[in-house]
Amino acid sequence: MQTMTELLDQTENGLLECKVCFEKYNQQKKRRPRNLPCGHVMCLECVTSLAHPRSFKLECPFCRRACKSSETSDCLPLLHLMEILSSSTNNALVSGRTIGTGEDMSTPASRILSFHLSFGGWGILINPTGTAVCQRSGCVAVAHDGKKRIKLFTFNGSCVQQFGERGQAGNDIRYPIDVAVTLDGHIVVTDSGERSVKVFDFNGRGKLVISQSFCLPWGLDTTPQNDIIMTDSEAGTLYRLTADFKKGELKEVKRLYSNLCTPKKVAVSWTSGAIGVIEHLMAKGPSYGSTRVKIFTADMQLISQVDTFGLNLVFPSKIFANAITFSREGHIIVTDGYNQAVFCLGKPEEFPVCKPIITQGLSYPLALTYTEDSYLIVLDGGDHSLKVYSAS
Incomplete structure (x- = not known):
């Protein structure tokens, strides 16, 4: 000793x-x-x-x-090395000391998370933009700017599939922005190059292309009903896409909400069906302009919203949210690319509570998602990798 x-x-x-x-x-x-x-x-x-x-x-x-x-x-x-040496401090925080608000941190989603593993890295992933987990297979899908635009990894980091080469007939993807995985294992991608949403099976075969005169399709997530929620950043609109993905048949494109301000990332709670959207209020301004998190019920009633200024009232540092997800318990989790951190904002009914759950080891977190067994996967654009965290 x-x-x-x-x-x-x-x-x-x-x-x-x-x-x-x-x-x-x-x-x-x-x-x-x-x-x-x-x-x-x-x-x-x-x-x-x-x-x-x-x-x-x-x-x-x-x-x-x-x-x-x-x-x-x-x-x-x-x-x-700093992250490893700080693990003992993190464990002490997990045991019950509160962060910032003096509230109980008994639920896993609001605890300081421990680093578990990372995979990817420059060369394997190039300028990644979005990630999602396939609940059926446990694979992690990543959209990036490599030759093959979509990569599928096992949970331990082995690449099991890749597709979406630009210009290749049948599975062409020009500029992927975000990715989601349906309940039946289909990969859904927003392609800003063709202003469309593209659907592929697990082997990379194109099943469906949805354009519908979208201006700039951006964020994606899957609902418990196997629909797709999508933001159109340029149009300021939120859509729900309903399709038979196996047959490649589009059933409905429904506009759920309009007049959003440059909406980008979107997430759906599997606990309540609530929908979270991140708006960028100064899209043409500095690199870190003000952002706003909006939370809607499943039937699109606005529950609450908070922007960078509002979060600064409950937390001593300015938070610029750039990605969002919901934990399995229904907590709102956001990344902060400016402070290289991840925050829990509480459940919709207590929103916004502001608790940092990852404060070290991230360069530029830009997407995140939970696995079925409550591991949090963070896509770090700074070092082109996926980092996995656990509450234990």
Whole structure:
């Protein structure tokens, strides 16, 4: 035990502090460890301070090799090491200490989650945009910008199927935005390149193309009735698509709600049928404009809504929600790409309660989904990977 304690102390002092300013690394923007092209590491604050204000060039203080601040990148080994070393802290939080609100954290969805595993990575996934779980097979579907636009993984990260090569007749996908999986195992994709929704079977054979004069189809999710809920970001509209996916027959395209402000990600609760939508209120503004989370009943009655300013009233940091899902208990879960975190906003009737459940180890979370046995899968666009978390 004494040896392990000494090893941890040496690790924290030798590896987990910046050798320029001697501040400890952390997951926050200023103190995130950054790799220089020469292989040396320093925190982002020091990179910014050393870079020329106009040319953004700097010299490594250890070997004097020149580079630009844009050529630096997150030091993933150190970030992963910090995540491992913080697991004991996370376990203490899980045991009952409240975060931010002083409320009970007895339900799994509102606890601090523990990192379980990750898979994918650059080269396997390229600029991924959406993910979904097939409840029938347990496979994880991912939409990305690789040669084969859709990849299907087993839960341990083995790729079992891929399809959707651009220009290939029968299963062409140009620019996938989001993906959903129906109850009978069909893969549904929003293709912004052709402004359509495309349906494939598990083997990648095209079954149905739905266009219906959509402006920019974006977010997708499946209902307990095996319908598809879809947002049209440009039109500001929410649709329900009903089809016989096995036969490839479209039955109905119903407009559920209009006058939304740039709606993107959407989620459906399998507990109550509630629908959650994320609106982007400043789509043409800065990278992190204000966002708003809207929650509707299954029959599209607005339950409640909260934007970035409203969340800032119940949580000390601004939250810019960019993806949404519901836990198996019906809690609203959102990702925050700006703070590299995942938050639980409570159930619709208590919304918004704001509790962070993942605070470390994420670069840019942009999609998330739950498995049948309540593992949370987060799609991290920063390092092109899927990260799996559990409540135990």
